[in-house]
Amino acid sequence: MTTVNQTEQWNVLSKLAQSIQGQHMRDWFNADPQRAAKYTTSACGITLDYSKNLINPDILQGLLNLAHRQQVPQKRDAMFAGEIINHTEQRAVLHTALRNFSGEPVMVDGVDVMPDVLATQDKIKDFVQQIHSGQHKGYTGKAIKHIVSIGIGGSFLGPKIMSEALKPYWKDGISVHYVANVDACHIQDVLAKLDHTDTLFVMSSKSFTTQETLQNTLTAKQWFLDQGGSQNDIAKHFVAVSSNVKAAVEFGMDENNIFPMWDWVGGRYSLWSAIGLPIALTVGYEHYRALLEGAFAMDTHFKTAPATENLPMLLGLLGVWYTNFHGAQSHVLLPYYHYLRGFPAYVQQLDMESNGKGVANQADDIDYATGPVIWGSEGTNGQHSFHQLIHQGKVLIPADFMLPLNVPQQNDIHHAMLASNCFGQTQALMQGKTYQECYADLASADLDESARKGLAKHKTMPGNKPSNTLLFEQLDPHTLGALVAMYEHKVFVQGAIWGVNSFDQWGVELGKVLGNQVLDKLVNTDATLEFDASTNQLIEKFRQANR
Template structure:
């Protein structure tokens, strides 16, 4: 694979000898002690990657030159690390780690959320059996991931997370619920998000048509714009605000996590926060050589910028984590899919790779052919849990874990076959393994916070701002202009599509 053109410190990193993964445990017998890190309920294993002591030393120099420690301190101090929008990124404060007044405000808003949950459980809004959560992006992906991963721990309500503006998604959710016993949570930072508000209006109409006496009385607003929610019709007592400095894809720790806190119970939500806070402290205080998010970012940078790998594959060998790849797609690609630096200059080299993945063992019978024998090299990340999420025969979980570990070994080892090249495996393909003790709220909180900080560390090493997302706006602006002013001035292809699909409306 041809490496991209590199300059400065990255060029020096690229000039270092590349390790041979097939023999690396022979040449570096101490790799398990130097590249395996246990942090709380998580075990990180980078020993099957190309990272070496020399590479880590070089990346530590790069981190120092990029001001990593100072930028990390600025993040936790509540400074305006989101320089293009002139604001802080205070999701760690939601977990109790950050500027004192921001932490205090987050605690107060969490207390408000808990009080509302207590009132709902006491019957203040009538009998509730179903929760219809309407949001999009981070306002939906986070709660969906948490609830799906932890619902085996005794979920107390039927929950549907609806994000797509396609009415099929909303209709399917509503068809499975009784409107007389449904609570609607509307999650929108601005409370103006087009897709979310259209879905919300249709949900209200569903309740009205079913004869629900006070449909707006069954709405909980999760927003950083309480005035907009009041204007829309939600009573102030049923609005759960969160800080403007908490970005959408980092917001599950705030009131956006309301459906998880309500359906899973407050204790589970609090444990989720505590697990994330432990990872915050690890990221903020640990030695750089033992800092899990930073070491992971070193591997990411090596594969994307030195080896030119355009994708990174993630496979959860646990059905409870099947939504994790989708969650990380937004977190990583919306954060670091940029082409300019913090000061507006072109980025020197590639930034975020394409994040993709699936669930083992299903993926073994679909995409692993490319990973083992394809011409494209993609670093692979395996995630597994020591404890199963079921009570069936232990043979199920044993087979799952054996397959997970075998795939990493096979990618690295390969297999020669001079007589039949179609049955040869080149090997030398990198993988990382993250092993959880169990998929508990604490472990899940730590895992998600790890990925958040890894994303931030990557951004610092590249010199970009991970907290804006202007790239999502242009298509939405054009869609709004078509709705407001009609189709005009577009290319012939777009005009033909609009005329064919919408011309009869």
């Protein structure tokens, strides 16, 4: 079967990449005063300016032709229709059903899943209202003030980062804490600040057996009992998001406070399910519903907007352009908004776990690059560290800059300074500064000619570094939902073009299996070691240190 890099469309793009070698975006802007307007589009409260990219009309058309050749629209429609597109696990991929407000059914194996989805949303709404109203109390009669969310991976990152991003919408009187790392230092630090009588634990694990999550939950349970609670009191202080109702009930949880999960929702897409319960507890159900509605709006946009106006499609095509035709190995996300500082880590899991694959859907080995390394940090901090590499380094690093135009209760000068840095950085990356300009700037410096030329060369910025700018009126729950869904669909577009299954994660699973095998040897210190020499040596050193 023909792989994507053997197609005529791929070959055309390779030639187009070569054709622009030596050209500079600075000249493109000078030649076309309408360039910014031509390459700007908006949807769902998000404006994307992608004019500072190494593209022209021929390149954009070439990328669209590649997407058409790879049947991206057909694959998109198959996902929304509930077809089994996660073929290695024989599952549908329907995180979109969790935010479906169309009133239309979503079928999986001939069954409409929407009644169960809507019932779970109602259950979340009722439980959140019970907590916020004080109706649900701890065993001593105190209202719940603290929520401890225990999960790992998507069950941790999604709720934590979305809650952080929505800090201006937090409910008064409720504090939410997140625990993921099995390192005991993490949960001990959290528990040390709490009173067990007004604390609720939300344990999120589909199987109720995830190693890190189960151990942290058992530690929390023992802490609760040691503080004076009893086994009978567990039901008022522990709830679960899990498909293993039996295990949760045996733990001591009230069956009415166990929220369901489904196989057709991957962990990194699960914040839209009951995994998002901590978000709802943090900001209130109405704001949580607005988050879902924003994602639904982006789903509708992705399904219906023309490709040239389609935000996820455009971002996905640009990602392929730089990864496969310009040798970019990473992509940086730069939110210029403090509360969105965790977003790069969220997209990091979403993108790298989805498309970090070396085998195509037909089980053929891949000989072209797929998912890039995703990284980033909040602006303006990065400008004083790693932006140096982006500006003058020899590796190409495409960047996404993000900025809300309005921030509630923000000091005007602070926000203006933030915006000026955001816009100035994208301008500098595109425009750069020539040797001649740097040499002229040093005319009044007390330097001899040789030193002046040398310093001018050090100060030269090549520019021509690509970036997208994403603006929001403000980062409210609806816009945040749209933003997350936009990146989900961007990842889908890239995976569809590369021909990989974006919805399994066998690389993650292998580490879990081997970790459990090693754990057995660490706990059972007399067990024979039968691993490789390095692993055996490391285990033995650990045993000796803990005797």
